[in-house]
Amino acid sequence: MDQSHIRNLCIIAHIDHGKSTLTDRLLEQTGTLAKRDMVEQVMDQMDLEREKGITIKAKAVRMSYRARDGIEYELNLIDTPGHVDFTYEVSRALAACEGAVLVVDATQGIEAQTLANLYLALEHNLTIVPVVNKIDLPSARPDEIAHEMENLLAVPNDQIIRASAKSGVGTADILEAIVARIPPPRADSTLPLRALIFDSKYDSYKGVVAYVRVVDGELPKNKKIKLMSSGLEIDALEVGAFRPKMVAGETLIAGEVGYVATGLKNVRDIQVGDTITHSENPATEPVPGFRPAKPMVFAGFYPTETNDYPLLRDALDKLKLNDASLTYDPETSAALGFGFRCGFLGLLHLEIVQERLEREYDLDLIATAPSVEYHVLKHTGEIITVDNPAEMPDGSEILEIEEPWMHIQVFTPKDYIGAAMDLVTTRRGTFDKMEYLDETRVMLGYVMPLSELIIDFYDQLKSRTRGYASLDYSFANYRASELVKLNVLVNEESVDALSMIVHKDYAYARGAALCKKLKEVIPQQQFPVPIQAAMGGRIVARETIRALRKDILAKCYGGDVTRKRKLLEKQKAGKKRMKRFGSVDIPQEAFMAILKLDENR
């Protein structure tokens, strides 16, 4: 393949604006997938993606496209996720591309991640191909939205393609625009090999598979390669492209995107962001890697079966390959035993990681409530970081606690400015700025503590704005706050994994709400169980779970023993999903109760 006939691009947009559906149309139109092999959002192959109807992982695919100029082009396309938690996936994909198709929903217009992802693409100097999608919908306003894009994104109106990823309208124009507007990779095949690892995964047959963009030189199979950060030498057992399944080939040339199978079994040997070169005639400088994603929220993961600890470690190692933004360090909890403190980019990320660990690695986990990372200045002058409320030192040792604050941007119709404002104020946020997107929509800027953002903020915002608002956030700075630790006692025993850090003005309300919530989610035991929230030595809230007195199966009718046994099996499985503290069984939901507190109830 002539390098000038290669186009590397990704599709970026706000969540649900139709990236994956547009990818379907491109795959179809280029004949990469036959119609009979098509399903909706065919690239979203992970079970979780199909269930949730969202893209979680960025995914690459190679297509051949014969353009109107008669030339056959190789298009390396990466479909990216739109959710704010997965922005890191987008930024890595961008590093493998020269262009980006920017999709905007013709009914919703520019939303928070439209802007955020566009700025990322511009930072990487990518050529933008703007598309207004979903023009088939009756409520579509393509001209208005195009106008909005022209104003806000500074893209020329005449370059904006009207499309429907549902019906296929505009697909041909998009393909032509990709070929015409996006430049071919500027790469030199004659230089020593440099291939950037932008993603990876573990395959039980092929070992670690690295997804690469060849920046310089050529990467043929069966040649000794070297990881530039560690100097580790390995064989390129197999190289190839995604179509969209991995298809082996002979070589990857400069400018191409593909994969290399390493056979490595030790998943820690390879790192996303590293550069691959050849052992013979190596490159001298690696490709600039990625800024490591900084985890924002932290939670403890503990196996319900203590024996599964090594399995959990192994699973985390493997998952990390496919999710470079995940961090984890061993920790112990008095209540839960041995586990890991894991760092995530957001709550959805946390949820996805937990579900992937449980499904792909067949583990049963307890996840503790997410926390942010606090900076604690002690009287001794020592500064420590605390990302686990259980480890917060005693109040008497603390001079000051700082917590992370975020810039948040809320995109909303102007009718909901008041509603958004109210919510932000109850979460200790302060107003920063407001800009009109058009006559009816505004972008509101606030700063607020991350710890308030992670407790149900997004859902609340959605419900108070009838689903119209979208949200983006980024780290602002650390600020001192008057924070206290709430301890939770279940049956008179302190459960470290349930403790939380709150602003002192909220201690009573949150304590009461937490006790109430715990009363709902902890099943009745055979004795009354008091639940208390305490601040320092003082009890600030209390509830009691009444004793379970009756648990009988209904009539065992006509010998249907199977059904009765199934019910008992369910009960037994439920018990296994709980963790025992003293003599009280606490289910997973209890640890997440902190996230679902509704103080206003």
Next chain:
Amino acid sequence: MRAVEQIRAFGYNRCVNSEIALFVFIPFCKIKCTYCDFNAYANLARVMEPYADAVAQEISDCRLQIADLTAKSLYFGGGTPSLVPVAQIEKILRACESRFAFAPGIEITLEANPATADETKLRAYRALGINRLSIGVQSFDDATLRRLNRGHTVADAIEMFELARRAGFDNINLDFIFGLPLQTLADWRATLRRAIALAPEHLSLYALKVEEHTGLEHQIARGKYPKPDDDLAADMYELAEEMLDTAGYAQYEISNWTRSVGVGNWKLDVGRQSNIQLPTSNFQSRHNLTYWHNEPYLGFGAGAHSFFERARFWNVLSPVEYIEKITRGESAMADREEINRELEIAETMFLGLRLNEGIAFENFAQRFGEDARVRYAKEIEELKEMGLIEMSDARVWLTPRGRLLSNEVFWRFLP
């Protein structure tokens, strides 16, 4: 086969005795009660006759290798068997008789709902050899009966009981439900008083469970009735245990009591006298004991369940589909589950523990060739600690608290 040979042949001892129980399911009802999720229909009267034909045929066609087995009980359950014309019941009964040998003194039960049978019909049942009647009374409070859409009154229930006595039934069970919508402890006490006053031989008291997709579930979801209160239901259960005990009824299973025959206030007390031979009251339901002893039974009719030769199997639910299949000469079986040794042990434990006499270690050892105390050492210890079971040298059984929390006990015995 002797026990030792059986253990050699199957790895464990199969069946303790070679008699089986027969069950016939009648899926017809006059109206559907709000709490009911059984396979019963109020609008299928037109297929009663073809249905009875199909059941009779299923029984005659029964291809299992059971030539040498004897039936010790036959149970017509529903639905409302008393709704079906006597001739249809007779047809089915005759089919059973010609396919299986009836043990001398075989227990033949028919379930009847008040206001569905007159004296003539009841006499006809008696003449057929039906010797036990189980009446679905459910409550002695008219308002409650109306709420449940039972389609009969308290007076109807009492009348049926008296007619049954006149027709010669000397073994009658009354079914009741407690924990019903808006039912108070005082209501329940009144119901129990009236039940005791009738002096039936047998009483079954079931805790209400709100099943999915029932009218009652819907009513509760809509807020028409409050959610059932488990504490109140527990109080009701304890009240029943106390009142029935005083009235000379002996409990022999979580939900079942018998009037002690002739012995006045004789009480079943296996705890302290565990090594004496237990006198079995004549009025214990022999048919239901088969289930609790985890012994074999064959079920006929739509949705009927069987347990035979290390397998549980059951028929298709739909009566119409059932009739079609049988008429075409096909098997009506919907599914089948092999019961391996581990499952059989678990089921034997959780079924047997329902009985007040509990599980006799010797029976267990004879059947499975191992000691339950060893296999379940950990579980038994834990449950004793929790006060849910008690144990003697010979057996293990539920405490009164354990009966109320029986699921907490049972799941621990699953594999």
